[in-house]
């Protein structure tokens with residue numbers, strides 16, 4: 071008798087074992103999707119983790135209902151990776167599976183199926199069962215899986231549903247209510263008679279009188295040669311012609327236009343790799359050092375100053391791996407960054423490259439999933455979630471901006487760090503990992519210093535440009551002397567004027583979004599707080615509302631103080647929205663744009679803003695963290711940091727490291743092409759050592775100072791941090807639970823256990839919080855033992871009646 075352990079897309083502590091019915095023995099493999107029953111009613115599609123002959127000790131197994139795929143949906147490598155993720159990051163394999171699988175591959179009895187209107191009503195291509203379901207759906211528009219079971223009068227309906235999904239007859243309802251729409255685009259083609267070169271010559275003569283049409287035709291011929299197919303939009307862009315001019319050629323029966331369904335995610339195509347630049351001697355040297363390091367070590371850190379051309383180095387390396395037939399994963403910390411990089415990469419790799427991130431809809435995700443799995447996509451650019459894709463033969467992972475905290479997943483589980491997960495995942499393929507940054511994390515630089523990672527340094531900017539010149543301005547002084555214009559010092563104002571006069575562009579950085587981070591009553595000091603969270607509210611002038619940045623709740627603007635009733639509410643501190651407003655007053659002619667989470671909610675608006683900036687349609691860009699990283703604009707010569715103080719003063723042991731990284735990175739946007747850039751940093755505490763390191767662009771001095779502190783106080787990289795958060799609606803219960811838990815484990819852990827205590831924001835979405843920190847020495851055995859101990863006590867705590875509903879969230883390597 072054969073048994074299969076199945077991972078279900080649920081947070082079950084253990085995987086269930088099912089019996090493999092004899093007729094399925096040939097088809098059930100590790101990685102296959104199977105339909106199973108859980109409990110009396112529920113059915114799910116899960117993934118087989120392993121097939122074996124060992125019945126479980128404590129329960130009678132149920133049979134698998136169905137095998138959903140001829141070929142497994144993931145390879146054994148992914149199963150090993152998932153298992154590591156779940157054990158290292160203390161979550162269940164079901165949670166990992168849930169994060170990894172696109173919704174279309176996850177089905178359960180609660181799944182709502184929708185009819186895809188785009189399919190039409192011609193069901194002739196369907197078999198009997200499919201037809202019955204399609205017809206019912208066509209009439210009723212939506213069905214639950216149990217209703218499908220009634221219609222077909224059987225319980226194993228998953229394979230039918232899967233077929234219908236693949237044939238695009240039906241859709242899986244997702245919260246986003248996205249509807250599958252085939253994407254159609256106009257393609258242009260040459261009439262067959264002209265495909266013969268000899269016929270072309272007379273055509274050219276004929277068109278000599280119509281130069282625009284001639285240009286169109288030439289552009290067409292170029293595109294068809296290089297790309298294999300010609301999009302109307304691209305053709306018009308390349309030739310600079312109008313639709314009317316194209317119509318002219320269509321009317322002459324030379325070209326014709328056809329609407330075709332296109333992949334949402336381009337792939338295939340016939341572009342050849344074109345590397346049309348050469349590396350500078352410094353880059354060449356760095357590249358060969360990377361290669362040499364790769365021979366000895368799986369991980370190498372490329373520490374290259376801003377604008378040293380790390381991206382170009384990546385391109386060369388990618389080319390080498392692609393030529394060897396390997397897949398390459400290029401990770402970026404934020405979706406926001408993909409837009410510019412993808413254009414840079416597509417220049418070289420055309421359609422060999424795909425993008426993947428959480429803002430993709432499910433249709434797009436399934437397409438990418440399949441192309442990565444088949445190996446059709448050789449290069450994938452993506453955010454951290456692309457690590458969960460079923461790569462077939464990975465040769466290298468590039469992790470750009472490796473220091474970035476957004477590489478850590480916060481919620482929900484698995485709360486993995488993409489850098490560490492990438493290193494593990496690459497190890498399973500014996501692939502290489504290249505970490506790149508101008509401001510490496512202390513952890514990675516430490517590992518490089520220790521010889522665990524290779525280290526390659528690139529210390530000069532490409533093109534012989536100097537690092538930007540940094541000027542620190544004392545805001546306290548300027549304020550006292552009443553020289554300030556809103557939040558701008560005269561120095562910053564003058565520098566902006568100069569840039570604009572020279573037809574250059576400016577980036578201004580402020581780390582708070584909204585208009586004012588809080589309001590205050592000048593009579594009694596009252597500050598409006600969120601009802602659900604213990605935080606002050608941010609004023610957003612655009613909507614004239616107060617927002618909670620933790621739970622998203624919006625409140626009307628209070629005309630009077632909520633405590634004393636006076637009409638003396640004033641805004642305190644300032645966010646990007648206010649800077650944008652004030653700038654417009656000070657520079658009425660400037661074209662100003664704002665880039666923050668509020669301004670660029672969807673991927674396209676962000677992309678458009680970047681393109682506008684590239685095309686010099688914006689003079690001044692104001693933004694948060696978003697403008698800091700990786701962006702490459704040749705015309706920006708000035709960067710202003712409005713308030714360094716807010717970066718240097720929050721209670722976190724990483725504050726100095728983060729502030730340095732941020733300031734160095736945002737400074738790095740200035741002066742990347744035509745002459746040295748300038749950076750103005752406004753600060754009250756101008757003597758802060760971090761400001762000094764930034765002025766000198768001295769990463770190593772910052773590193774030396776910080777690493778000593780970390781060692782002294784027992785923080786990463788010397789210890790790993792595991793944070794445990796307890797959450798409950800009732801403050802007393804959560805405090806008790808944390809106390810009890812602390813008392814249980816403290817005797818085993820000792821002084822390495824810190825807390826419990828309420829975090830800075832002690833209540834979020836009406837849940838009270840308690841936190842505890844465990845410092846883990848870099849010793850695998852201690853780490854595993856401690857995790858096991860904690861896990862046992864989580865279960866013990868939740869077995870206590872009064873604590874049953876306390877939510878426990880372990881966060882390994884928290885950031």
Ligand SMILES: Nc1ncnc2c1ncn2[C@@H]1O[C@H](COP(=O)(O)OP(=O)(O)OP(=O)(O)O)[C@@H](O)[C@H]1O
Nearest residue numbers: 347348349350376377378379380381382532700702
């Ligand atoms: N070998 C090269 N040939 C032509 N252009 C180059 C070369 N190297 C770099 N550049 C150009 O210099 C600019 C900076 O390079 P790139 O963006 O790769 O730097 P980076 O090291 O990734 O910087 P950051 O860390 O700030 O993101 C880009 O516009 C890039 O196209």
Ligand SMILES: [Zn+2]
Nearest residue numbers: 600603618621
């Ligand atoms: Zn709130």
